């Protein structure tokens with residue numbers, strides 16, 4: 001007999017943060033064993049709902065019912081006890097522990113003395129049942145974003161949760177990986193083993209997997225029902241009201257341009273002697289977007305770390321305009337070299353600092369933002385106000401800590417910082433991770449503008465659609481090398497797929 005875990009009902013939920021009303025009298029119903037999508041623009045309140053269900057936030061008004069009975073969830077432990085688990089928008093993993101250790105410490109109760117051999121056997125058995133495999137001994141810090149996301153999902157399945165909330169789980173996965181994960185979840189739902197609440201901006205996934213949908217708009221329930229009753233346009237309109245934008249990328253034709261950025265046989269190895277970047281060579285011309293396509297975990301993360309100066313290559317050269325280049329803060333500024341890593345909350349900002357301060361991180365120690373070593377807050381705030389307006393960042397004030405912003409708005413704020421000054425070279429990794437479709441269109445247009453103004457752009461993305469839409473030339477990264485290159489006009493999808501799989 002399967003234990004019966006009833007559906008969730010939200011009744012009249014309101015949640016306020018300071019002056020921001022994140023949720024306004026939201027009522028919605030999640031049926032048992034359904035695959036329920038939660039949609040809405042960046043900042044609509046989706047994550048806030050999820051965090052109320054998990055007991056991270058306490059709604060100041062309203063009730064949560066589990067199987068028709070009101071329950072009180074004061075913390076994630078309570079939620080787990082009720083069989084509710086969540087995969088968050090930002091990773092919740094311990095970098096310096098292994099995959100196995102991360103799974104074990106996820107449990108609410110851990111015996112004082114662990115029988116490691118027994119645990120290990122159990123974990124191996126568990127892993128065999130799973131739709132994707134991770135090396136239990138690998139350290140989380142060495143996993144790519146895609147692999148981390150897989151671990152987050154495995155963690156919840158390992159905790160045997162019955163209602164799984166996923167906050168944009170596929171943003172860092174390739175379409176193939178996303179299908180793998182979603183089919184696996186769908187299968188559990190169809191077998192009446194799991195109820196899934198999935199927050200997603202991707203229509204392909206909603207229409208492919210979800211059976212029900214609820215849409216939020218500016219903190220209010222805007223509508224919903226059976227997915228099959230909606231068209232894409234109808235859902236988009238529910239999300240945005242009437243202001244759905246259609247945009248086409250304007251790509252200036254490319255003249256014969258000189259090579260701007262060149263990587264020559266870059267090599268970087270792990271302690272074990274296994275290369276992560278293996279004699280990687282590529283070149284990017286002025287006014288060109290060079291897209292690096294590849295399955296996550298093939299060296300993309302390390303390549304960005306090398307280009308941004310966080311990790312030193314063991315050998316090989318980086319050249320700018322034919323001259324050797326050393327990525328330190330000073331030379332990056334001189335060359336107008338901008339580098340945007342993925343997971344900006346972790347890699348590109350200081351969560352406790354304000355939006356304005358984060359936007360000023362690149363220039364706070366220069367005039368006119370400082371005078372005799374004293375940072376001029378007023379000037380920094382004024383500059384931030386301009387950027388917030390131009391880049392459409394939704395924040396209560398420039399002084400709000402950046403960690404209080406919704407995922408998509410953190411991304412916009414960081415992009416505003418990097419793209420607002422002169423850019424000669426831009427290295428950018430998964431720039432649209434977690435953004436809603438209007439934001440994606442905005443960000444892609446910005447990248448195209450930077451290209452059209454003559455910058456050399458190296459775009460690393462696990463989203464093939466993005467690579468194809470933006471790139472002039474595409475290179476495939478596999479096991480730390482570029483193994484194939486093609487101009488986008490001559491692209492064959494089947495060859496690209498084969499190369500990405502390493503054939």
Ligand SMILES: Nc1ncnc2c1ncn2[C@@H]1O[C@H](COP(=O)(O)OP(=O)(O)OP(=O)(O)O)[C@@H](O)[C@H]1O
Pocket residue numbers: 017018020021022040041042043044045046047048049089394395403404405406407408409434436
């Ligand atoms: N801890 C917090 N402190 C202050 N404001 C917050 C906090 N968490 C969320 N907010 C605000 O509440 C609103 C809803 O945010 P939420 O994160 O729920 O949006 P979202 O729909 O998940 O957006 P996204 O698609 O960008 O992830 C936003 O305006 C956000 O700035």
Ligand SMILES: [Mg+2]
Pocket residue numbers: 046047048089167406407
């Ligand atoms: Mg969110």
